[in-house]
Amino acid sequence: MSGDAGTPGTRPGAGSMTPGDDDRSDDQDTLLEFPCEFPVKMMGRDTPEFRANVLALVELHTGPLEPERIQVAQSRNGRFVSVTVTVNAESKEQLDAIYRELTAHDDVLMAL
Numbered sequence: 001m002s003g004d005a006g007t008p009g010t011r012p013g014a015g016s017m018t019p020g021d022d023d024r025s026d027d028q029d030t031l032l033e034f035p036c037e038f039p040v041k042m043m044g045r046d047t048p049e050f051r052a053n054v055l056a057l058v059e060l061h062t063g064p065l066e067p068e069r070i071q072v073a074q075s076r077n078g079r080f081v082s083v084t085v086t087v088n089a090e091s092k093e094q095l096d097a098i099y100r101e102l103t104a105h106d107d108v109l110m111a112l
Contacts, residue, residue, distance in 0.1 A: 038089040041112040046081035057101045064088045
């Protein structure tokens, strides 16, 4: 066979990469551009403790949240609640830390 098919088992053009071409920092592993406004939604049982706990967990990573950045919606039967906060995300690492903190908490059933 003639032509430049590249090395067997590789994609054409893959041999032209230089070392470090595929070394990406965490911020490059996302389509987000930082800083950005980012909504974080947490769901759990509708208790005053749940609301206070999730807000405190997010504020550990963002500082105090303004009331207009917080939205609360109850489920149809009133047993569950979603709390959405829009944060000014500074980095992917910050968002990852928020999600790790939330998903580790027993009261948080889901974080999106």
